[in-house]
Amino acid sequence: MKYIISLFVLIFSLQSFAQEAVIAVGEAEQEKDKLVIDSPETHSLSNTQKVLANELLDTLRNNFIFYKHKFNTVLYNKTANSYTKENLEKWKEDGIQYFVATSIVSSGQGIEARFKLWNVREGKVIFTDNAIVNTSDLRSKAHDVSDKFYRAMTGKPSIFKSKIVFISDRTTRSRDIEKELYIMDFDGRRVEKLTTFNSIVLSPSISPDNTKILFSVIEDKAALSSRNKKKIIKNINLKMYDLLTKQLSTISSKPGLNSGATYSRDPNIIYLTLTQSGNADIYEMNLTTTRMRKVTSHYAEDVDPSVTADGSMMTFLSNRPGRAHIYTMDPRQTEKDVKRISFVGKFNATPRFSPDGKEIVFASWVDNGFDIYKIGANGQNLVRLTKDFGSNEDPVFSPDGEFIVFTSKRVINSRKAVQDLYIMNREGEVLGQLTQNFGKNFSPQFTNILN
Amino acid sequence: MLNAHLEQDIKKSFLISFGVHALLILFAVLTTKFLLGPSSKRSLEIEIIQSSVRVDVVGMPKFTAQELREMQKNAAPAEPEAVPEKAAPAVAETPKEEIKEDVIKEGDLVIEEQKKQNDFQSLLSNYSAKKVNRKEAKPQPKQAANTVVSGKGNKIIDGLILEGNKVSAGSALVGDITSETSSEFSAYVQAMPERVRVNWRLPSYLMNRDLKCRIKVYLNNNGQLIKTEIVESSGVEEFDSRAINAIKEASFPPPSKAVGARLSTYGIILGFPL
Numbered sequence: 001m002k003y004i005i006s007l008f009v010l011i012f013s014l015q016s017f018a019q020e021a022v023i024a025v026g027e028a029e030q031e032k033d034k035l036v037i038d039s040p041e042t043h044s045l046s047n048t049q050k051v052l053a054n055e056l057l058d059t060l061r062n063n064f065i066f067y068k069h070k071f072n073t074v075l076y077n078k079t080a081n082s083y084t085k086e087n088l089e090k091w092k093e094d095g096i097q098y099f100v101a102t103s104i105v106s107s108g109q110g111i112e113a114r115f116k117l118w119n120v121r122e123g124k125v126i127f128t129d130n131a132i133v134n135t136s137d138l139r140s141k142a143h144d145v146s147d148k149f150y151r152a153m154t155g156k157p158s159i160f161k162s163k164i165v166f167i168s169d170r171t172t173r174s175r176d177i178e179k180e181l182y183i184m185d186f187d188g189r190r191v192e193k194l195t196t197f198n199s200i201v202l203s204p205s206i207s208p209d210n211t212k213i214l215f216s217v218i219e220d221k222a223a224l225s226s227r228n229k230k231k232i233i234k235n236i237n238l239k240m241y242d243l244l245t246k247q248l249s250t251i252s253s254k255p256g257l258n259s260g261a262t263y264s265r266d267p268n269i270i271y272l273t274l275t276q277s278g279n280a281d282i283y284e285m286n287l288t289t290t291r292m293r294k295v296t297s298h299y300a301e302d303v304d305p306s307v308t309a310d311g312s313m314m315t316f317l318s319n320r321p322g323r324a325h326i327y328t329m330d331p332r333q334t335e336k337d338v339k340r341i342s343f344v345g346k347f348n349a350t351p352r353f354s355p356d357g358k359e360i361v362f363a364s365w366v367d368n369g370f371d372i373y374k375i376g377a378n379g380q381n382l383v384r385l386t387k388d389f390g391s392n393e394d395p396v397f398s399p400d401g402e403f404i405v406f407t408s409k410r411v412i413n414s415r416k417a418v419q420d421l422y423i424m425n426r427e428g429e430v431l432g433q434l435t436q437n438f439g440k441n442f443s444p445q446f447t448n449i450l451n
Numbered sequence: 452m453l454n455a456h457l458e459q460d461i462k463k464s465f466l467i468s469f470g471v472h473a474l475l476i477l478f479a480v481l482t483t484k485f486l487l488g489p490s491s492k493r494s495l496e497i498e499i500i501q502s503s504v505r506v507d508v509v510g511m512p513k514f515t516a517q518e519l520r521e522m523q524k525n526a527a528p529a530e531p532e533a534v535p536e537k538a539a540p541a542v543a544e545t546p547k548e549e550i551k552e553d554v555i556k557e558g559d560l561v562i563e564e565q566k567k568q569n570d571f572q573s574l575l576s577n578y579s580a581k582k583v584n585r586k587e588a589k590p591q592p593k594q595a596a597n598t599v600v601s602g603k604g605n606k607i608i609d610g611l612i613l614e615g616n617k618v619s620a621g622s623a624l625v626g627d628i629t630s631e632t633s634s635e636f637s638a639y640v641q642a643m644p645e646r647v648r649v650n651w652r653l654p655s656y657l658m659n660r661d662l663k664c665r666i667k668v669y670l671n672n673n674g675q676l677i678k679t680e681i682v683e684s685s686g687v688e689e690f691d692s693r694a695i696n697a698i699k700e701a702s703f704p705p706p707s708k709a710v711g712a713r714l715s716t717y718g719i720i721l722g723f724p725l
Contacts, residue, residue, distance in 0.1 A: 021637075022665060022722045025644045025697070028653040070655070097654070121656065154655070344511050366511045373511065384512040428516045 032069070033097035033153070036076040037061050040083060040102045049111050053104045056113060056133055059142035060100070060149075062187070063160050067150070067402065069425050071098075083116060091120045098153055110134035113141075117149055127152035139189060157449045159398045162186045164405060164446055165194075165204045165213055166421060170439030179442065181215060181241065186398070186446070188421070188434030194241055195248070202236065203304075203443055205262045205270075210447045213241045214251065214270060216259040223255075238272060251287065260304045261285075264311050271295065271305040271314065271331060282316055284331065295331045296338075304350060307331060308357030313377060315341075315351040315360050326351045326362055328377060341379035353377070354397045354426075361385075361395040361404055372406055374426075385428035392422075394442060399449045402426055405434065407441055523649070639710050640719050643668075643703065647721060650697040653690070662690045663725060666698060669718040672711035674703035682720055694723040 037060050042050045064073040076096075083103035091099050099118040104111050110133050117127040129148055133141045143160040150158035165183050172178045179200045184191040195201055197217050204215040221235040238251040238258040252258040256275035260282075263270055268287045273280050280301040284293045296302035300320040307314045314331035317324050326342040329335070342348050345364035352361050358377055363370040369391030374383045386392045390408040397404055404426060409419040419440035424430040435441050514522075664685040669677040679695050698721065706714060 020720055021640070022720045022725070023640050023644055024722045024725045025647050025651055025694075027724045028651045028658070028693075030658050031652045031654045033655050364511055371511075374516075382512060384515045387515045387518070427520070 030070065032072040034095050035064055035071045035073045035098045035100070035153075036091070036096050037064070037073065037100040038076055038082045038102050040104050041081060042104055045104065045106055045111065048109070049104075049106055052111050052133060052135060052138060053113070056104075056111070056138055056142055057102065059139060060146055063143065063146040063158075064150075066159070066187070066423070066431060068431070069402075069427070069429070070154070083114060086118065088118070088120060088123050091118070096120050098149075100149065107132050108134075113145075115145060115149075117152055119153075139185065143185065157400060157451075159186045159400055159403060159446070159449075162399055162446050162449065163210075164188075164421070164434070164444050165206055166435075166444040167201050167204065167215075167442040168435070168439045169442075171198075172439065181213065183243075184434070188432075188436075191435075191438070194243075203260050204445050206445055206447050207263050207267045208265055208448055209267060210450060211242065211244050212267075213243065214261040214263065215239055215241070216261070219253075221253070221255075252285070262305055262307060264307050265309055266311070269311075271307055273303045273305070282314070282331075294334050296329070297334050302327075305331070306352045306360075308353050308377075309355060310357065313353075313357060315353060315377070317348065317351060324348050326360065326375075328360075328379075339379070341375060341377075345373075350394055350396075352396050355399055355401045359397075361397060363393040363395060363406075369409075372404065372424075372428075383428075385424065386430075389430065394444060396444055396446060397426075399446050403431075405444045405446070407444070409440075523645075635707060636710050636713060639706050639714075643701075643719070643721065646701040646703060647697050650700040651694070651723065652697075653693060657687065657690050657693070660687075662687055663723060664691045664694050665720050665722050666691075666694055667718040667720050668698055668714075669716075670703055670706065670711065670714040672705060672708065672715070674705040674711075676703075677715060680718070685723075690723075694721075697723075 037057060039057060040053075042053050045053060061073050061075075064071050076094075076099075081103075082099065082101040086099075086101065097120055099120055101116045101118065103114040105114075106112070113131050113133055115127075115129045115131075116125050118124070119126045127148060129145055131141050131145055146160040147158045150156070150160065163183050163185055165181065167179050168182050169177055169179045171180055177200060178198055179202070180196060181194040181201050181204060182191055183194055194213070195215075195217075197219075200218045202216040202218075204213050206213055216236050216238050218234050219237050220232045221237075223231055223233045225231045235253060235255065236257050236259050237253040238261055240249045240251050241247075242249075251261075251270075252272065252274070254274055254276045257273055257280060259273050261270050261272035264284075270285050270287060271282055272285060274283050274292075275281075279299060280303050281294060281298070282296045282302050282305045284295050285291070295305070295314065296316065296318070298318070298320060300318055302316055302318045302320075304317045305314050306316070311332065312330060313328055315326060315328045318327050319325075320327070321340065324347050325340055325345075326348050327338055327340050329338040341360070342362070342364070345366065347365040349363045349365075349370070353359070354361070359374055360377055361372060361374050364373050370393045371387060371389075372385040372392045372395045374385055375381060385395075385404065386406070386408075390410040392406050392408045395404050395406040402425060403423055405421055405423050407419050408422050409417055411417045417440070419442070420436060420438070421434040421441050421444050422430055423432060423434055662685040663683075664681065665683040667680040667682045669679070671677050676699060679698055681691055681695075684691050685694075705711070
């Protein structure tokens with residue numbers, strides 16, 4: 001019997017000695033990969049072609065500087081003909097992870113650029129590409145090649161082919177403010193005007209296939225006064241712009257507000273704010289059938305919806321607590337799982353989901369201006385992103401989730417202020433200014449990444 | 452006689468049955484311990500220490516993510532600090548807010564007197580008659596964002612976590628807290644990841660591969676590294692060696708005698724990432 005008891009004691013002793021504490025260190029920080037985009041020999045090119053070649057390579061390098069939290073993009077003048085004669089050992093010695101070997105030859109008025117992307121550590125070419133480049137298509141070709149490089153190195157899409165739709169008041173000439181719709185490359189280049197309403201355009205949203213833009217515009221509308229006399233009133237109507245056909249159409253012009261529309265993953269389903277029932281509520285609308293369904297139903301004002309890619313969660317602004325605060329809910333049913341996730345800030349605005357639906361970026365009024373904050377979709381992990389950088393509003397995640405574009409306003413004097421678009425990475429490091437001398441700019445929206 | 456035999460047989464059978472069951476249990480325990488794969492083995496054996504605190508958001512964060520990151524970087528390579536005799540709670544002090552306080556003097560309305568004044572009207576009149584000296588709060592020295600970390604970059608950080616990122620001890624604790632958490636040893640080892648994490652970096656090709664390793668760390672009484680042992684390898688040599696390097700590059704404060712004795716003899720396992 002004694003032996004049996006001793007045996008049990010031994011077993012339990014073994015068990016207790018086996019218990020060892022583990023202290024979790026957590027996830028590692030990613031080291032930057034050293035990336036070289038080589039400068040090839042251009043002796044055989046004409047001066048115009050040399051300029052074209054330099055601009056192409058500068059654009060490639062400049063693109064990767066946006067991802068400077070991932071890549072350390074450096075100039076490398078040690079090899080003139082790396083395209084035909086690789087020097088892997090030397091590249092390894094220099095700590096290079098990826099090497100873009102280039103060869104540029106004449107092609108008519110333009111150039112033919114040939115690229116080999118080396119994974120130096122693995123000692124193999126992971127991507128090759130040839131591109132005929134002319135002055136007219138230089139930037140789009142450069143962005144296309146950059147995106148291919150990025151995908152080959154990271155396995156993920158980049159923002160290089162994304163565009164930003166935004167609103168600017170640059171055509172305002174008199175007291176009547178004009179705000180029109182514009183589109184530009186992700187880096188602020190190649191700006192194009194899309195609308196000419198001579199009115200005020202608001203809150204654009206881009207369809208999942210990047211072919212259509214929903215937005216609101218303030219328009220005059222005939223109405224009857226209380227004495228049955230005709231009068232003109234202002235109404236905020238919902239419009240659609242087709243980027244392929246350049247045609248405009250009216251989607252909703254119910255009395256009052258038809259605004260803040262945002263696409264869901266299904267291009268036929270949108271969410272928008274209407275005031276037809278007396279106060280602002282969020283509705284789901286089927287663009288084909290025009291059928292409406294109430295998503296929020298509350299006596300308080302509910303506006304500015306943003307929906308996750310899978311359509312399971314919506315964030316919106318509501319003054320239910322007396323001030324504008326951020327809420328989340330399941331938009332598939334009316335008033336389902338409504339949850340308040342912001343509790344501080346004098347005024348909160350423009351909550352926008354990250355592409356993975358895990359985070360919400362928003363603007364909040366603190367002290368004397370707006371700043372950009374980020375919070376988990378569950379209401380946890382509130383993080384401040386901007387400070388001492390003007391008044392910052394209208395944040396929106398890039399489609400790859402790596403960047404946030406926002407507006408920043410600086411008051412020049414009592415009569416003049418500038419408001420430009422800026423881009424920062426998701427940790428709040430401001431990378432640069434996207435618009436300059438382009439009036440006041442508002443409501444940036446990224447186009448989606450298409451596979 | 453027959454009964455005695457029967458009784459003896461039953462006793463014998465009982466002992467045999469008891470012994471067999473004991474052996475079966477022993478077999479089951481040993482199988483679990485030694486024969487199962489390393490990950491399942493670990494999950495059965497290892498108790499992960501987590502700190503449990505409640506975070507109350509009382510204002511928007513004053514510091515940006517960038518600023519907090521810089522502060523952490525500056526604070527991490529700290530000069531060895533003496534470990535307090537008693538385990539300090541792993542929470543930041545709530546900074547005093549600059550407020551005007553009511554100073555109640557002798558003769559003012561106090562709770563005992565309130566008892567005598569039962570009717571609401573007289574209570575109100577008493578309140579209005581109350582002489583309260585308003586005293587300006589002493590202006591506290593203003594700390595700039597970059598000055599909360601000391602010049603040497605090695606003191607954490609009374610004012611680091613302010614409004615919005617305020618951490619308090621809280622009243623409702625959630626998490627796997629054990630009695631050890633409050634001990635001196637736990638306080639010491641829970642501070643170790645902070646010091647290792649600043650050196651814990653991976654190249655892109657080792658990120659997002661769901662690799663993990665566990666390294667046992669032995670420290671002497673000065674907080675210096677005696678040795679490391681790979682308790683559980685990730686299977687990728689570079690990953691393991693980068694984890695070990697992160698430990699080697701870290702500086703740990705000298706532990707107390709008791710903690711030092713335990714760390715030098717038994718060590719502590721650090722999980723990368725868990």
